[in-house]
Amino acid sequence: MINITNIEKFATHDGPGIRTTVFLKGCPMHCPWCANPETQSIHSVFMYTASKCVACKACINHCPSKALSFVNGHMHYEQTKCILCRTCENVCMQDAISFNGENWKEEDVLEEILKDKDYYDASGGGVTFSGGEPFVQFSSLLHLLKMCKQKNISTAVETTGDVPFERIREAEPYLDLFLYDFKHLDNIRLKKVTAGNGKRIKANLTWLLKTCPDKVIVRIPIIPGFNFEEALLKKTFHYLQDLGVKKLHLLPYHTLGKPKYEKMGKLYTMETSMMKEEELSSYRLYAQDLGFDVEIGG
Ligand code: SF4
Ligand code: SF4
Structure with a gap:
């Protein structure tokens, strides 16, 4: 059984083409800007x-x-x-x-995914496993990935990278795309704000870039007060360039998850004004000059 919060059909922001995105529960990080705070706990959440x-x-x-x-x-x-x-x-x-959050049989999730296979085939899409951190429910994730591959469905994962290396290594042959979050260059700052393990995130990313560089898109959520600083962002771009990252998505901070905090009885501690894409234009140019294929959003 796998605990999921939602299966989103016709998703267009979680990888190429038309996709089905499956949101899994459980996450090792607790980012205060999280757009899906209900997925952080592995348990069902009262709303x-x-x-x-x-x-x-x-x-x-x-x-x-x-x-x-x-x-x-x-x-x-x-x-x-x-x-x-x-x-x-x-x-x-x-x-x-x-x-x-509801427990599903993996076979039932696959059945839902298969319903839109014609759209995936026509658009170059597929399935994306998101969350939360999809590697938390690892045996179910791996089972689903293997079944999707048997059905010739393209697979992607949205990951924090803050997961045991063995899980990344074992799942890699069954994944076509890693949408890999990179939130902060400084491990101490990352730990303090998100509880994330920067050393592990960097080690897993390094391995992926050596093993399957074309399967990796690094995504940086741009968060005012956390990582939206010119010197830091430029240093981050250079670090990622040295690692061999080719594709970069810059994700402007948004507040779309805010109503969920209220429903969960949690305080939303972040700024309430959304970022505009234009605020990242100069960073896009800077990263493009370094040779990255860059998108804002995605
Ligand atoms: S809060 Fe709701 S789900 Fe929990 S025990 Fe009471 S009735 Fe049941
Ligand atoms: S309306 Fe309010 S008090 Fe009545 S059952 Fe619903 S949540 Fe409970």
């Missing part, structure tokens, strides 16, 4: 939309574990008491409660 709630208390009254209550007019959820029976979700007539 509550206050604006839909009419305070009827049906969920509270039916919860067998007394995990829900109103505290000062706000819904309070105690994860340690919750047995994930989903009664609250079912009794809420306002659709104010949902749980994010």
